[in-house]
Amino acid sequence: MNEKINVLGVNIDSFTAKEAMKETIAFLESELVSVIDVVSVDALMQMNDLPELKEKMNEFDMILPGEKLILEAAEEPELPEEINMKLYLKMFMRYLHKNHKRLYLLVESEEEGQEAFRYLQKAYSGIQLVGLAKVSAEGRADDMLVNAINTEAMVNVRLSFGTIIPELKEVSQSYKEAGMALDVGRIFYPERNILSYRELGIGRLIHQLPVSLCEMFLEEVFAGNTVDQFDEETLSTVDKFFENSLNISETARQLFVHRNTLVYRLEKIQKQTGLDVRVFEDALTFKIALMVADHMKFIENRK
Numbered sequence: 001m002n003e004k005i006n007v008l009g010v011n012i013d014s015f016t017a018k019e020a021m022k023e024t025i026a027f028l029e030s031e032l033v034s035v036i037d038v039v040s041v042d043a044l045m046q047m048n049d050l051p052e053l054k055e056k057m058n059e060f061d062m063i064l065p066g067e068k069l070i071l072e073a074a075e076e077p078e079l080p081e082e083i084n085m086k087l088y089l090k091m092f093m094r095y096l097h098k099n100h101k102r103l104y105l106l107v108e109s110e111e112e113g114q115e116a117f118r119y120l121q122k123a124y125s126g127i128q129l130v131g132l133a134k135v136s137a138e139g140r141a142d143d144m145l146v147n148a149i150n151t152e153a154m155v156n157v158r159l160s161f162g163t164i165i166p167e168l169k170e171v172s173q174s175y176k177e178a179g180m181a182l183d184v185g186r187i188f189y190p191e192r193n194i195l196s197y198r199e200l201g202i203g204r205l206i207h208q209l210p211v212s213l214c215e216m217f218l219e220e221v222f223a224g225n226t227v228d229q230f231d232e233e234t235l236s237t238v239d240k241f242f243e244n245s246l247n248i249s250e251t252a253r254q255l256f257v258h259r260n261t262l263v264y265r266l267e268k269i270q271k272q273t274g275l276d277v278r279v280f281e282d283a284l285t286f287k288i289a290l291m292v293a294d295h296m297k298f299i300e301n302r303k
Contacts, residue, residue: 007070008044009054012063017088023062024092028101034061038085041067053175064088097126105132158185160195183207187298188291202288206295214292221285223273227293230269235290237265238277242287246278 004011015023027034037060047053057063066085096103103120107113113132120127162177177197185195188203197204206214222229237255241262244250252262266277275282 007065008048009051010039010044010047010063011058012039012065012070015062015064017084017091020062020064020088021091021095025095027061028095036060036062036064038064038066039070041069044070052173056175056179093120093124093127097124100126100128102128102130104130107132107134110134158182158193158195160185160197162197180204180207183298187294203291206288206291209292209295211296211299214296217292218289218296221273221275221289225272227290229272234265234268237262238269238286241266241277242283246280246283248278 003014005014006012013020013023024036027036037057039057047057064085095101105113105116107116113134117129117132120129160178160181162174162181164174181195181197181200184200184203184207185192187207189195189200200207218226227235237251240255241248241251244254248259248262252259255262269286270276273286275286277283277286
């Protein structure tokens with residue numbers, strides 16, 4: 001049975017190499033995304049004054065001690081059996097090699113990447129090296145990186161980032177912002193692969209509203225009903241109408257419907273809610289209500 005050891009506020013798994021590898025295989029064979037971190041003494045010391053970052057790190061699926069000194073700093077009087085990190089990494093690479101797993105490398109320099117690429121091709125030819133990308137500490141995520149991973153590794157990824165910070169002590173806030181950007185993106189901007197906290201717009205505001213306020217607002221807008229009262233045709237029509245800045249002629253053209261048909265669909269919304277979405281103020285209210293409804297569904301699904 002795995003017992004956590006607490007070192008400077010970080011809960012580290014007290015696995016042997018074989019136990020850690022068993023857990024790793026379970027992660028790899030699951031469809032879920034798992035996070036495994038090998039933590040160093042320097043990393044623990046840097047996080048000592050960053051409680052929020054520690055809290056996020058403790059949510060990782062597995063945290064392993066990268067140095068013997070970490071175990072010696074444990075608060076427990078009896079030290080667990082020391083993990084042989086070299087043995088664990090060797091077992092991990094052998095598993096990837098034997099099972100022909102795909103690997104995408106993210107490195108800090110091209111030289112580092114090419115060296116790792118050559119070593120893996122020589123020592124573990126069974127691993128499918130599907131790509132390599134440079135990610136520097138000074139750089140930021142961009143569409144080129146996302147597209148490269150999506151294309152070469154044949155998986156779908158999304159990247160988010162918080163505000164740029166001048167000092168390490170502020171990294172926890174930026175990390176928290178990046179996490180919020182992912183959540184807001186899932187709810188309101190599913191078409192975006194890159195999510196910047198500073199560019200979330202009104203979605204960021206809605207995401208931070210109290211549930212009670214959201215429920216009250218939806219009750220008022222939908223007159224006691226829910227967004228489910230609108231059929232898919234009505235919702236897709238009004239979305240396109242909003243995309244075209246309330247331009248009836250252009251919306252009708254893009255939907256391949258007669259202008260009168262479009263007006264009829266929009267007037268159905270007015271009959272159900274009292275909001276005439278052809279008027280900017282009412283359109284804004286209805287748009288926000290749709291976003292709040294999406295936010296509430298996200299909260300409900302997370303329970």
